[in-house]
Amino acid sequence: MNAIVVYSSQTGRTKQIAQAVVSGLPEGTPCVSVDEMPKDLSGYDCVFVGFWSDKDQADPKGQEALRQIKNDNVAVFATLHDDPYSDQASKHLRGAVELLKPGSGVIGTYVTWTDKDKYMQVPVDESELNLDQARAFAQDTMSRVQKQ
Numbered sequence: 001m002n003a004i005v006v007y008s009s010q011t012g013r014t015k016q017i018a019q020a021v022v023s024g025l026p027e028g029t030p031c032v033s034v035d036e037m038p039k040d041l042s043g044y045d046c047v048f049v050g051f052w053s054d055k056d057q058a059d060p061k062g063q064e065a066l067r068q069i070k071n072d073n074v075a076v077f078a079t080l081h082d083d084p085y086s087d088q089a090s091k092h093l094r095g096a097v098e099l100l101k102p103g104s105g106v107i108g109t110y111v112t113w114t115d116k117d118k119y120m121q122v123p124v125d126e127s128e129l130n131l132d133q134a135r136a137f138a139q140d141t142m143s144r145v146q147k148q
């Protein structure tokens with residue numbers, strides 16, 4: 001089973017989440033920014049794609065990447081300062097999923113909440129990002145890909 005992790009990040013949080021995700025995946029799994037995303041993703045069993053929320057939707061570069069992705073198993077992760085259990089968060093994710101190329105399937109979704117009072121602060125305090133949960137999301141997602 002092989003995977004790739006692609007992320008869009010402005011202040012570094014989504015990049016850190018992406019690195020935690022890749023730490024839960026087989027050794028050698030690529031982790032690249034959307035600027036370096038390969039055009040052909042058909043060789044991957046699973047594509048993890050991460051973005052940050054900007055004005056209630058995926059950030060512009062994240063949207064661009066989502067539009068280019070076609071894969072049976074796409075795992076979407078987002079960072080946002082809205083409550084991750086809110087209707088608004090579900091709309092963020094739904095909006096992102098709907099950008100994927102037709103025929104794509106979604107194998108998992110994951111949201112990291114960021115503190116609204118600190119969201120413009122750089123560098124990012126790693127302890128606030130629940131990186132263990134992001135790693136667990138990656139492991140759980142891959143185990144579901146394997147079971148298919």
Ligand SMILES: Cc1cc2nc3c(=O)[nH]c(=O)nc-3n(C[C@H](O)[C@H](O)[C@H](O)COP(=O)(O)O)c2cc1C
Nearest residue numbers: 009010011012013014052053055056080081082119
């Ligand atoms: C310009 C801007 C707009 C944002 N808009 C939203 C938003 O509409 N909803 C939300 O939940 N978070 C919003 N955020 C919070 C970011 O999604 C959050 O800080 C995220 O962790 C940034 O990711 P990054 O560190 O990878 O760039 C916004 C952040 C910025 C800088």
